[in-house]
Amino acid sequence: MKAGSTGRRGGTARFLYGVGTAALLSLLLSATQVPGRAKSTAQHEGSIESEPFGTTPDGTQVNRYTLTNTSGMRVRILTYGGIIQSIEVPDRHGQFANVALGFDNLTDYIERNSPYFGCITGRYANRIARGRFTLDGTEYVLATNDGPNHLHGGEQGFNARVWEATEVRTQEGVGVRLSYVSPDGEEGYPGRLAVTVTYLLTERNTIEIDYRATTDAPTVVNLTNHTYFNLAGEGSGSIYDHRLMLNARRFTPVDENLIPTGELASVADTPLDFTRPTPIGKRIRESHPQLVIARGYDHNWVLHREQPGLTLAARVEEPTSGRVLTVHTTEPGIQFYSGNFLDGTLVGASGRIYRQGDGFALETQHYPDSPNQPNFPSTVLRPGEVYRSATVFGFSTTD
Numbered sequence: 001m002k003a004g005s006t007g008r009r010g011g012t013a014r015f016l017y018g019v020g021t022a023a024l025l026s027l028l029l030s031a032t033q034v035p036g037r038a039k040s041t042a043q044h045e046g047s048i049e050s051e052p053f054g055t056t057p058d059g060t061q062v063n064r065y066t067l068t069n070t071s072g073m074r075v076r077i078l079t080y081g082g083i084i085q086s087i088e089v090p091d092r093h094g095q096f097a098n099v100a101l102g103f104d105n106l107t108d109y110i111e112r113n114s115p116y117f118g119c120i121t122g123r124y125a126n127r128i129a130r131g132r133f134t135l136d137g138t139e140y141v142l143a144t145n146d147g148p149n150h151l152h153g154g155e156q157g158f159n160a161r162v163w164e165a166t167e168v169r170t171q172e173g174v175g176v177r178l179s180y181v182s183p184d185g186e187e188g189y190p191g192r193l194a195v196t197v198t199y200l201l202t203e204r205n206t207i208e209i210d211y212r213a214t215t216d217a218p219t220v221v222n223l224t225n226h227t228y229f230n231l232a233g234e235g236s237g238s239i240y241d242h243r244l245m246l247n248a249r250r251f252t253p254v255d256e257n258l259i260p261t262g263e264l265a266s267v268a269d270t271p272l273d274f275t276r277p278t279p280i281g282k283r284i285r286e287s288h289p290q291l292v293i294a295r296g297y298d299h300n301w302v303l304h305r306e307q308p309g310l311t312l313a314a315r316v317e318e319p320t321s322g323r324v325l326t327v328h329t330t331e332p333g334i335q336f337y338s339g340n341f342l343d344g345t346l347v348g349a350s351g352r353i354y355r356q357g358d359g360f361a362l363e364t365q366h367y368p369d370s371p372n373q374p375n376f377p378s379t380v381l382r383p384g385e386v387y388r389s390a391t392v393f394g395f396s397t398t399d
């Protein structure tokens, strides 16, 4: 079955379940046990397949990894950009669909992926104002690839690099570990940065993403994954009926260039209040200045956190299919982007065009422009330190 296709996989759907915040942490730490099934003793039950997926213009081969767990959930990952190409999960009736926007060929990812579908974004996910920051008294100048700003690591960010891949098998599931060494000075950033990103598809129908990096000189780092979701199925229309909850009472308002003003503002009495599940489209056309600037939602929310570690960041429910996405993260923020700049010019994996609002991204991250914002949590990484970040995308269904 090709990416983007749909279909039923026999007898597998009801192994899905949802987990609460506290439960998730303990599950992550405990041995795999899927409710309704005997305890999983074999640690290699899921499968990992890899195949060539074309070559870049300089002749570098790109591979595609297909991870499948025993309940039939399937995730496809490219060594180009560390892109999550597809995520196939069942609806409440066991019908599988790909819920991640993307392309069915490498050329489109290389030439047309201005939305950053599915990729690892770095060194600095999101924006750095005027492409400049000062660290330890030295000013660094980065590419400005988004009007006056630096966005998602520059002209050739981590999204456009071919990563080394190794297979991963643990008691939890199957995965792929991607590595990339970013040379000193790449895209203007100081320090040689060695990065690994591990994707693990678990038997609990979660995708766990573990990010690590080390440097040989002080630098800044902010890594995320830029998957666009449509829980009704990629290419099926807008995501405005999806009900979103964000575990955040504050957000970082932006100026006309989508750079944070530095304020942490309350979401109360604004269309940015998703503390209760609310359809994404319900208030998206309100003339709130922040929605006008961004043409919808394209903001960083300040996550409510009671303890360090993985914390619930977001929950999204699609009413027709019953599919539910939960996001847990160790990061302090999350960018909720409602696909405002999708404009009908791209054809997705299923052969349908993507229009405004046809997908949403939930990018776990440090706040935008942190290198220039002394009041935001620091994104500085120094030699001897290890950058670590984890995010878990969980899939389940409601009845």
Ligand code: BGC
Pocket (backbone or CB within 6 Å): 114, 115, 116, 126, 152, 258, 298, 299, 335, 337, 341, 363
């Ligand atoms: C940004 C958007 C941008 C999109 C694609 C998102 O992370 O917040 O402003 O258009 O990525 O680059």
